[in-house]
Amino acid sequence: MVKPLNNITYNWIHIKAIQEKHSQPYLVNTSRCQIARWPTFDEQVWPLYQNYTGFSLNCRHDIQQWLSIQRFNYTGVYVRFIPSAVAATVKCWANSFKRRTYDDMTVDYILPDIAVEVNQITYFNDTSDVRITCNVFTRTTHLKSFFDQLIRKPPTLLKQFKARQSRPVVSYASDGQPDIDSLPNILFVGIDSISRINFDRHFPSTTKLLDKYNFHTLYGYNKVGDNTFPNLVALLTGYYLDELWDESFVNWVYLNYFPFIWKDFKSKGFRTMLMEDAPDMATFNRFKLGFAEQPTDYYLRPFSSQIEEDIKYYCYLDKPETEVYFDYVYDFVSAMTDRKQKYFAFTFMARLTHDEVNNAGLVDPLTTHLFSKLFADNRRLLNDTVVIFFSDHGIRFGPIRTTLSGKYEERLPFMHLYLPDRYRINNINVSINQNRLTTPFDIHATLRHIVLGRPDTELRYGRSLFEEIPEQRSCQSIPIDDHWCSCxxxxxxxxxxxxxxxxxxxxxxxxxxxxxxxxxxxxxxxxxxxxxxxxxxxxxxxxxxxxxxxxxxxxxxxxxxxxxxxxxxxxxxxxxxxxxxxxxxxxxxxxxxxxxxxxxxxxxxxxxxxxxxxxxxxxxxxxxxx
CATH class of the missing domain: 3.10.450 (Nuclear Transport Factor 2; Chain: A,)
Known part of the structure; x- marks a missing residue:
């Protein structure tokens, strides 16, 4: 059933209608590529639209009204118990766990159990993942409740990396490449299966923040493959998937050999992070072995695999699952900023939006909250950070895909970029490229430009967005298969x-x-x-x-x-x-x-x-x- 339109959504639809009425008919209009400006709410799509914008997931968990487990600073866990709320006693203990080497599917719990006192802080200095388990006893029943919660602690500063004072200007090492202090942080925030048009339908609150902080939108951003895997491989490696991998590798080849762009930043002294939800359909694990060695310094697959059985209705206990991960993003960025440690963080959320086109509206308050916190305090946390807020493709199946709009939407995911002033001021090319045909290869080329301090002229595909995308670019010149081409x-x-x-x-x-x-x-x-x-x-x-x-x-x-x-x-x-x-x-x-x-x-x-x-x-x- 379609929910009634709230004021925010009604005003948003009205504004979009006025804007589109007075807009140019093409998003991209060059000599070799024309991408039509499709109406946000055309007559075929409107009956399929359900308004979830502004609605929150109901993640009520009764026991957490009087018993909750929270992170404290960077190394502590706090078990909060309100004895006045229930006639009971609580006993808790902790187990830490870690990923098993050469096995992306298994974790090992570390014994012995550690007692955890309620209403006190317990510190865990030598582990990132902790399971807190509590038994609740009452007078009438020996065991009333069994409750556990997994905590992923923010990163600690590893000993071999010292705190650095960042400098706002580019300086170069002896090899002619920028040194680490001159490079920006890189933060990817990805959400599965959302086209740019569907983003416009469902993200009014987030869009206001993007406008406020001068994000660039790539209106001609075109996917290069069918699903998540080929598009993220292009984004992160600069290669087509079939140049690196095929299905004959499924049962015997790990993916560590892929030339992921985070390796380039790690070689400069960056700390790296890879985080996905929904481990059963994770990009590098579904029908694949994943990684032999942990691919990044901070890798949340062990955490996601252990909370999987407790995910109910997109919730982990009393919070939306996506919010749990976004909280970690905020803590990660905060920790790295406090320690003046450069980072490359790649996050990708799939479960909430993968199957349902209208669930995008449920993400709007979550991304609004995340970016509001990250940009608070005069943008302290993101002052020197490139933010890549993106999707891999539009929705790939369902009723909307039988419409012409849905066909275009699948091929045109959203891509929003936030650039520090030093990359944005006096560089008009990024603005020009907003209305040129672009692909994941161009994002990869831009990251290579950043890490090298110059365009990488040896790349097979893609062009840095700090350069002007050629006016005569076409799908064939990239190349993109005609089947995926939006021109x-x-x-x-x-x-x-x-x-x-x-x-x-x-x-x-x-x-x-x-x-x-x-x-x-x-x-x-x-x-x-x-x-x-x-x-x-x-x-x-x-x-x-x-x-x-x-x-x-x-x-x-x-x-x-x-x-x-x-x-x-x-x-x-x-x-x-x-x-x-x-x-x-x-x-x-x-x-x-x-x-x-x-x-x-x-x-x-x-x-x-x-x-x-x-x-x-x-x-x-x-x-x-x-």
Missing amino acids: QTTSQTITGNLSLVRPMAQFIVNSINKLLVDENYSHKCAELWLNTTVSAYEQRFDGKDNGVVVVVDNVTETLAIRQFSLTIVVNPSQALLEATISLNQISKQMTLNGEVSRINKYGDQSDCIDSHRLQKYCFCRNLLKK
């Missing part, structure tokens, strides 16, 4: 042209069936057949109207090739599939451009195989018997 204008529907559409729809089905055969999954996955074609559109790319334009050795050629986007339904899975097809006008040859997307959920239809790449296509044969 397109969709012409009239051709769904009714059966002689043209049906062969292309059948070609999609045949291609998927062949893929399942070639990958040796046809004995487990049923053969698919075409049910119906939902929609078909002809597409134009690169701002041209006469076919696909390519540039080879600076010579422009126009090919007799037409591009089409089709959405079909196949049986027996009832999968809703979306594909981009090139049709050669002369030879009539058809080609799939990039992956075929599945835009509805597949649930347990493909549990019989372990290929994440092919699960979206597979309908297990054993289900046919049922």
Whole structure:
């Protein structure tokens, strides 16, 4: 049921409507790329919109009204008990735990138990993760309640790193690169599956803060792969995923060899941190081994794996799970700032927004609270920090993906950047690049520019945002598969042209069936057949109207090739599939451009195989018997 619009949301929708009425029709309008400015609330999306903005998750936990466990400063834990609230006695103890080496899935608890006194501070100087367990005794029952809570303590300063006095100007070491004191901190705050348009729908309070602190928005920020993994790999390594990894590595290759950008900052003396929620679908662990050695100095997977069984309705005990992690972000930044220690922190929250497009509104008060604290006190904490507030892609499945707006949104996640004054003042290129076609590779190139003190001219992909993105940039020049490219204008529907559409729809089905055969999954996955074609559109790319334009050795050629986007339904899975097809006008040859997307959920239809790449296509044969 749609919740009634509160005043904040109503005013926000009204303001957005006025702004869009007087805006330019394109977010990006260059010679080789036009990205349309899609209405925030178009007629197809409005019926699907539910207003959760301003609403809070109800994480009430009765026992925590009179018994609570809290961090104290950086090394202490405080168990607060109100004896007047309940006739009971409480006994508590603590176990610390740590990640098992060469095992990203297991933690080891360290014995013996340590007694913890209530209403006193207990210090833990040699561990980061602590489980506090309390038994509550009453007169009538020997054991009334069993309660435990995990505490992730803020980082302590390791002995080999001394406190530093930061300097606001760039100075260079003997190798010609900036020294650590001259570099800014790097803070990523990522939220899964939120397009820029959906961010505009659901984050009015956060948007006010972004405007107040002069964040830059990349309106032409285009994903380069289907899901989280390929897009974060591009962002953090500067490579396409298939250049570093494939599914044959799943059961025997750890990911420590990836050239993560945080390694460059660590070599300068930065402390590094990697934090994700939802460990079962974590970026580097789902259908992967994860890491052999701990990948960063501070790594919260042991914590997230241990609280997983206590996550209920997006809550960990009396707090939203996302807030628990954001509290740690604040504590981490505070600790590093107090100790004058440079840091690179990458955080990514997935559970709350991964499956439900309207849950984005529940995150708005949480990000507002986080950024309000971080920017408080005259921006003391972020005075010399690059903040990258972003998503990996828009929502990938669900009712909104059957709309044209949803198709564009999946490809255009939000990307907001906060830059210290020394990178923003007298540099107009970042402002220019707000309305250019950009990708995760450009964020990586910008970080390389920062750590080197100059643009990295040896990168395969991407360009620093401190340089002007070329006006003639196109998806092909990056390159981005046509299937993911947002530089397109969709012409009239051709769904009714059966002689043209049906062969292309059948070609999609045949291609998927062949893929399942070639990958040796046809004995487990049923053969698919075409049910119906939902929609078909002809597409134009690169701002041209006469076919696909390519540039080879600076010579422009126009090919007799037409591009089409089709959405079909196949049986027996009832999968809703979306594909981009090139049709050669002369030879009539058809080609799939990039992956075929599945835009509805597949649930347990493909549990019989372990290929994440092919699960979206597979309908297990054993289900046919049922």
